Amino acid sequence: MVDDERELVAMFARWLEALGCSHVKTASDGECALELVRKSDFDLLISDIRMPGIDGVTLVRKIGELGKVIPSIIFVSGFGTVDKREMYGLGVEAFLSKPLHLEELKAVVEKALADRGALWSRPMEPAPRQSMVVKITEPLETKSKKGLRLGRGGFCAPYSGTLSVGRVAFRCLLEQEQGVVSGHGWVRWRSKDESIAGIEFSYLDDTCRAWVQAKIAELKPQSFIPE
Numbered sequence: 001m002v003d004d005e006r007e008l009v010a011m012f013a014r015w016l017e018a019l020g021c022s023h024v025k026t027a028s029d030g031e032c033a034l035e036l037v038r039k040s041d042f043d044l045l046i047s048d049i050r051m052p053g054i055d056g057v058t059l060v061r062k063i064g065e066l067g068k069v070i071p072s073i074i075f076v077s078g079f080g081t082v083d084k085r086e087m088y089g090l091g092v093e094a095f096l097s098k099p100l101h102l103e104e105l106k107a108v109v110e111k112a113l114a115d116r117g118a119l120w121s122r123p124m125e126p127a128p129r130q131s132m133v134v135k136i137t138e139p140l141e142t143k144s145k146k147g148l149r150l151g152r153g154g155f156c157a158p159y160s161g162t163l164s165v166g167r168v169a170f171r172c173l174l175e176q177e178q179g180v181v182s183g184h185g186w187v188r189w190r191s192k193d194e195s196i197a198g199i200e201f202s203y204l205d206d207t208c209r210a211w212v213q214a215k216i217a218e219l220k221p222q223s224f225i226p227e
Helices: 006-018 030-039 056-065 084-090 102-113 209-219
Strands: 044-048 072-077 092-097 131-136 154-158 166-174 179-191 196-204
Touching (some): 030 044, 044 102, 056 084, 084 092, 084 179, 084 196, 131 154, 166 196
Parallel strands (some): 072 092
Antiparallel strands (some): 154 196, 166 179
């Protein structure tokens, strides 16, 4: 838990311990947090964005440069904006605003630490009203914008149709793998200029869930949703 407001970071740490998180460590700035990450592995990092010295964005970039397993990352901020597309690409998976409430933190932490197989096993209710279907001819591992790229919690894919930020049903036909990735998710960002979209998984069909999980484990992506 990283925040330059000492009273807040102490309170958030108590909340995390009350939620059952063990070995909670705190840091008052990005430099201290980076040193902790260098020495130990963590499942979850919750960081303020705006801090003197190494801010939250720089902290996440430097963690990515360490070559270690990226923990689940939650950003907290009381003001200002960040490029969420870039942040998802760096590994951030959730954004919370101050003042922060315990129930809100609890929901996001539980989701971040949940088993992905269980997390992605229940369809959205009600079902999404918008849908996207894409045909991918590039291999899955490609970094080309014409391909589908997997992150730890979602994917980005070329899409030139109408698409709004929010719920979506998706179906991606993978020619090289002779398979289909389908389910429900959230459109987290959309670039009309580049005809590309970033989707967070909420549900994966039974026919592809285990395969997608295995691919993510094999590829070990740092990003939550590639950009």
